[in-house]
Amino acid sequence: MITSKFTKAHLAHLPTPFELMPNMTKKFKGPNLYIKRDDATGLAFGGNKVRQLEYYVGHAMDQNADALLTTGAVQSNHVRQTVAAARKMGWHVEVQLEHRVDTHAKEYSESGNPYLNKLMGAVIHNFDVGEDELGADKAMYDRAEELKVQGYNPYVIPLSATDKTPWGSLGYVECIEELCHQASESKTQIDAIILGSGSANTHAGVLAGLIALDMNIPVYGFCVRRDGIAQTERVEIKTRKVLTLLGIDETKLTPGMVMCADWVLAPGYGLPSSEVVDAIHTTAFEEGILLDPTYTGKAMAGMLGMIKDGKFNDNDNIVFLHTGGTPSLFGYPELVAGK
Incomplete structure (x- = not known):
């Protein structure tokens, strides 16, 4: 394992499922839509932060x-x-x-x-x-x-981009190794990965993991807190730090590898647009999969927008990284008002 030299606390239920979303695939006619279920990491309703915390807590244990x-x-x-x-x-x-x-x-x-x-x-x-x-x-x-x-x-x-060592990103280096193994076992070629991009620990870990494995898979990050220019810079900074941590030349992060889109961000952090609300309802209805208004709902709206705009080829295999967030749905009763 790429991250085996680092201390890790065992907090998550791993591996998380990697599966096809058959009804969404049929509905949107084109690419095959897969999902990596990191909402199913287990600890207190799960989510992507559990993988990150395994390495933050591991570093804390060392101290x-x-x-x-x-x-x-x-x-x-x-x-x-x-x-x-x-x-x-x-x-x-x-x-x-x-x-x-x-x-x-x-x-x-x-x-x-x-x-x-x-x-x-x-x-x-x-x-x-x-x-x-x-x-x-x-x-x-x-x-x-x-x-x-x-x-x-x-x-x-800490959460700021000035964090000297984003230990949590190691959890997503590990996740990518896990995902690539699952894809290989199921003989699935991954053509793109979609995720929400906020603190950038997950996004940076995914990119660093792909670089470590020498996998040329595009990663599309949808901004949830700041504009695309600021988020791109943040992801670049953190990815370089993770590569250095892994002992990999940071120049392997080449221009164009970090892709952050901010068109699903409005009206702002934690505030869903009509497109995001539609994406949440569609995913719940079609697959029984619950997304949140802050991260995964925006990432799903971004992915569906890309499909509608013809950004993917028919039969491409697109992986949506479900980073959790289910409990926050209860803070937004207006999402089902009038239903």
């Missing part, structure tokens, strides 16, 4: 940590899974909720992920500035210093 801290949006899947990982490890956990989405709806602030964080007993802090990654990370590092005084050995999982 004899006994407390985890992180920050994220009110309906953050990363925050929920960090709390669950800490509970599984028997560690203290504190999380910070950033108010990024302009809503005062009770369901958004109390249902879904926030409810689960409370259920698992996390210490919760609030950060009222919604778009200040560096400030949000600093608040957690400051809190970590306070916990040291209390006798803890805390480990902070």
Whole structure:
């Protein structure tokens, strides 16, 4: 395994399924639509952050940590899974909720992920500035210093692009190795991978994994928080860091390999457009697969838009990376209003 030299906590149910979406394939007539079910990683409703946390927690174990801290949006899947990982490890956990989405709806602030964080007993802090990654990370590092005084050995999982080592991306290097093995076993040639691109840990890990395996598969990332130019730069920075971590020449990330589209981003982070809502309903109806409004719904809307625009050839095998997010659906009751 490419990542075998790194310490890893075993938190996820792996391998996750790789399967055809037959009804979606039939409906949209053209490419074969496959899905990598990383919503099924198991820990506290699963999701992509579990793979990432296996390596963050592994690095924390190397430092004899006994407390985890992180920050994220009110309906953050990363925050929920960090709390669950800490509970599984028997560690203290504190999380910070950033108010990024302009809503005062009770369901958004109390249902879904926030409810689960409370259920698992996390210490919760609030950060009222919604778009200040560096400030949000600093608040957690400051809190970590306070916990040291209390006798803890805390480990902070930052979200900003300035993170020196994106340990979590190693989880998606591993995922790509797993996916390529599954595709080989089923004799499926993968022609493209589709994913939502936010913190960029998943996107960077996927690219680094493909480079490590010398696989020339295009990866299309759909922006969920920032515009395409800013997201492309972020993914490039993190991918180079992951390649360096793996001992691979970072120049193997060549111009054009990072593709980030922002046309499904509007009206903003955590706010779904009509196209995103349609994609969520279509996937639920056709396959019984649940997507969320922040990440996977936008990525699916992006993929369906590409299909409608003729971006793929008939019989191409397109893999949609389902990164989870199911609990956040409960914060958006308006998605089924009037149904």
